[in-house]
Structure formats: structure tokens, C-alpha cells
Amino acid sequence: MKEEQTVCYSCTNENCFIKKHLHLEQMAAYISKKQNLICKRSDRFITEGAPLNGLYFICKGKVKTVKTGINGREQIVRLTKNGDIIGFRGFGTSKRYLIGAYALEDTVLCNFSNETILDILKHVPEFTYALMLFYADELNKSENNIRKIAQxxxxxxxxxxxxxxxxxxxxxxxxxxxxxxxxxxxxxxxxxxxxxxxxxxxxxxxxxxxxxxxxxxxxxxxxxxxxxxxxxxx
CATH class of the missing domain: 1.10.10.10 (Winged helix-like DNA-binding domain superfamily/Winged helix DNA-binding domain)
Structure with a gap:
């Protein structure tokens, strides 16, 4: 993995949470603090159980998130693409990541630290509301997946x-x-x-x-x- 700087204002990814809120003046101070990572196919950029290092937003590429089950077998719990968020499970309530994440192809990620995301949530209500709706939708999907496995x-x-x-x-x-x-x-x-x-x-x-x-x-x-x-x- 290596770092690369991408500019949010010129980004063409209209599905990104950050991009959707760039019209807000408050966001300018936060996007300057982000970091970018380039991952090659199969690179792991989140290790399950590792200390929480904020949220990742996929600028370009595809990612799988996994949970470790019996005998160390990894279970894929989510497939993601441009604009999706990675690392949100347990954010704000846990000090460690509850999932692992791998790039499925060459992928560019935008990372916002714990401190930056918490500051955004406290001071940008539009972003906080959108993230709340995102969590509600993800909870509904998780409940459906549980029923699928059973039925x-x-x-x-x-x-x-x-x-x-x-x-x-x-x-x-x-x-x-x-x-x-x-x-x-x-x-x-x-x-x-x-x-x-x-x-x-x-x-x-x-x-x-x-x-x-x-x-x-x-x-x-x-x-x-x-x-x-x-x-x-x-």
C-alpha cells in the first residue's frame, strides 16, 4: 500500500458521503486532514481486531469485508464499490475494528481519522443525519441476511x-x-x-x-x- 493525495472537489465519485457534503462550508477544514491509500488487489488494509483508525471511503475500486468464524475461516459480510464506507461497524462504540477488509482490485481509499470523523459528527448535522440513515439501512440489510441463511x-x-x-x-x-x-x-x-x-x-x-x-x-x-x-x- 502507498499514499496518494486525491482532491475531493475534483473527484468524480458522486456517490461518496464526503462528496455529497462538499457544498457545506464546514467540510473544507476536514477534507484537508484526510489521507489516501492505494491498495493492490488482495491487499488487506484493515485487520480484524486492530485499533480503530477512522473510516475509509472508497474513491475507486472494490473491497470485501470479512469476519473470522470457526477454525479461523473468514466469512464475507459485505462487498463494496466506489462511494461505499468501510470500517463503520463498531465505530464510536469500540476501540478496535470488528471486521477485516481486502481490496478485490486496485483500489484508492480516502481515510478520515477517528478524531476527524467525530469532529464532523459533532459540528455538521447534515452529515450526521445522513450517516444515521446509512446505519439504519445497513441494520436492515444485516437482519435480512440473517433470515436468508436460516430460510x-x-x-x-x-x-x-x-x-x-x-x-x-x-x-x-x-x-x-x-x-x-x-x-x-x-x-x-x-x-x-x-x-x-x-x-x-x-x-x-x-x-x-x-x-x-x-x-x-x-x-x-x-x-x-x-x-x-x-x-x-x-
């Missing part, structure tokens, strides 16, 4: 994951714009790598998806949606 079978969980990454990252030339290994798909879907491979092979034979190396493209979104329609999670 969906393996095939449904893999289908749900494919539809999720399809709508979050989109498709380019018929292929979803994110590269995940079969193990990463299994980790996020809450199953084993062998079961994930079998489901993907079955979906491919049924002409519902296609594959190009590790990458997957969805051929029939409507049919896949119908498989999990009764769960009302899409």
Missing part, C-alpha cells in the same frame, strides 16, 4: 448472491463487473466451495448464467428472480 437453501443463497452482485456492480459485455473466486462466492453465500461450484455448474447447464474464467454473467435475470421470489428479499 434459504444452498441454491437459493447462491442465486440471491448472483442477483445481488448483478444489481450492485452491473454487467459489462454480459459479464458481472466483479471478479470473485468460487471460495469467495461460497463464503458470502454461507456454504462450502464444493456446493457453490455444483450450483454454478447447474445454473450454467440450465442456461441461466455463463462463465468466463472466474467471472460470471447472468443470462436470465427474470428466471433467477422467480427462484427466490417467495422470500421477498430481492
Amino acid at each position: 434459504m437453501n444452498v441454491r437459493e443463497r447462491v442465486v440471491d448472491l448472483l442477483l445481488y452482485i448483478h444489481r450492485k456492480f452491473g454487467q459489462i459485455n454480459g459479464i458481472i463487473d466483479i471478479e470473485l473466486s468460487r471460495k469467495e462466492i461460497a463464503d458470502f453465500a454461507g456454504t462450502t466451495e464444493e456446493q457453490a461450484i455444483r450450483v454454478i455448474s447447474s445454473l450454467k447447464k440450465e442456461a441461466l448464467i455463463k462463465t468466463e474464467g472466474k467471472r460470471i454473467g447472468i443470462l436470465d435475470v427474470t428466471q433467477l428472480k422467480s427462484e427466490i421470489l417467495e422470500h421477498k428479499y430481492f
Whole structure:
């Protein structure tokens, strides 16, 4: 990892929390305090259990966040892209990160220290309100994910994951714009790598998806949606 300075005012990432609040005069003093990091694919920039070092905002790239489970196995709990926030779980209530985070491709991150973020929250109410709504939305997603694991079978969980990454990252030339290994798909879907491979092979034979190396493209979104329609999670 190395540092790089990016300028918020010329940033083209309109989804970023910071970018959305640059019209506020109070923000000028805070954005000058941020740090930037460039991570190569597979670089870990947050270690689970490490001392809290503020929040990360993805300027460019894709990231996975993980939690360590039984026997040290990492479970993917979130996939993120440009504009998303990393490290917010436990912020303000814990002194250590509750998750780990890895770059899924070359990624540029903006880091605001604990002190800077807390100062923003105390003095910029518009930002604080937006972050509160963000936390409420994330809580709702977490509750839905718990129910998915309990109520969906393996095939449904893999289908749900494919539809999720399809709508979050989109498709380019018929292929979803994110590269995940079969193990990463299994980790996020809450199953084993062998079961994930079998489901993907079955979906491919049924002409519902296609594959190009590790990458997957969805051929029939409507049919896949119908498989999990009764769960009302899409």
C-alpha cells in the first residue's frame, strides 16, 4: 500500500458521503486532514481486531469485508464499490475494528481519522443525519441476511448472491463487473466451495448464467428472480 493525495472537489465519485457534503462550508477544514491509500488487489488494509483508525471511503475500486468464524475461516459480510464506507461497524462504540477488509482490485481509499470523523459528527448535522440513515439501512440489510441463511437453501443463497452482485456492480459485455473466486462466492453465500461450484455448474447447464474464467454473467435475470421470489428479499 502507498499514499496518494486525491482532491475531493475534483473527484468524480458522486456517490461518496464526503462528496455529497462538499457544498457545506464546514467540510473544507476536514477534507484537508484526510489521507489516501492505494491498495493492490488482495491487499488487506484493515485487520480484524486492530485499533480503530477512522473510516475509509472508497474513491475507486472494490473491497470485501470479512469476519473470522470457526477454525479461523473468514466469512464475507459485505462487498463494496466506489462511494461505499468501510470500517463503520463498531465505530464510536469500540476501540478496535470488528471486521477485516481486502481490496478485490486496485483500489484508492480516502481515510478520515477517528478524531476527524467525530469532529464532523459533532459540528455538521447534515452529515450526521445522513450517516444515521446509512446505519439504519445497513441494520436492515444485516437482519435480512440473517433470515436468508436460516430460510434459504444452498441454491437459493447462491442465486440471491448472483442477483445481488448483478444489481450492485452491473454487467459489462454480459459479464458481472466483479471478479470473485468460487471460495469467495461460497463464503458470502454461507456454504462450502464444493456446493457453490455444483450450483454454478447447474445454473450454467440450465442456461441461466455463463462463465468466463472466474467471472460470471447472468443470462436470465427474470428466471433467477422467480427462484427466490417467495422470500421477498430481492
